Amino acid sequence: MKMKPSVAFVGPVLFVLLCSVTLEQGYAQKSALDAIRQNQCICPCGNPYGGKRYEIPNQRLNWFDAVAYCNSIGMSIVTIKDASERRLLDLYLTSSRNKRNNLQLWIGANNLAPGAVRWGLTDQEVKLEEVNMLVTKDLPRFCVFVAGWNIEWVAAACDGEERQFICEY
Secondary structure (H helix, E strand, O other): OOOOOOOOHHHHHHHHHHHHHHHHHHOOOOHHHHHOOOOOOOOOOOOOOOOOEEEOOOOOHHHHHHHHHHHOOEEEOOOOOOOHHHHHHHHHHHHHHOOOOOEEEEEEEEEEEEEOOOEEOOEEEEEHHHHOOOOOOOOOOOOOEEEEOEEEEEEOOOOOOOOEOOOEO
16 A cells, blocks of 8 residues: 655655755855845745834944845835835834934935835835935935934945844834
């Protein structure tokens, strides 16, 4: 009598094999800059609880490494797509544990691709009034950080000064 392997056993074994092959071939730990150069997508896992969740890691990185770090923890660098999301972020940043006047945090806005300012490594154009007030300091390519209590948008070289950053689900 021939026995069939149990689906409950084969599924997890196949998953482990695929993960180990991926790790052996060196696909883990790519930087965001490497992903851009190779035209690869960087996709977060999403918030299993629904809604937005923010996190400010206790690290200072350049913009590319901040994007890669957020991705490595299953999140993405923060995007602010409308006034409602801006209010949520503002509430988070002004909460008691995040109150700091000299706060400078990378967000996902950048002009790394030709054309308009976009979010992260996507084709989603930034459509907020903050873009119109952005001072680019004659930078041909830039990324954006927010500064202070009023969340002022500031352009800076993406691979320049290291700053803290905001990740989101």
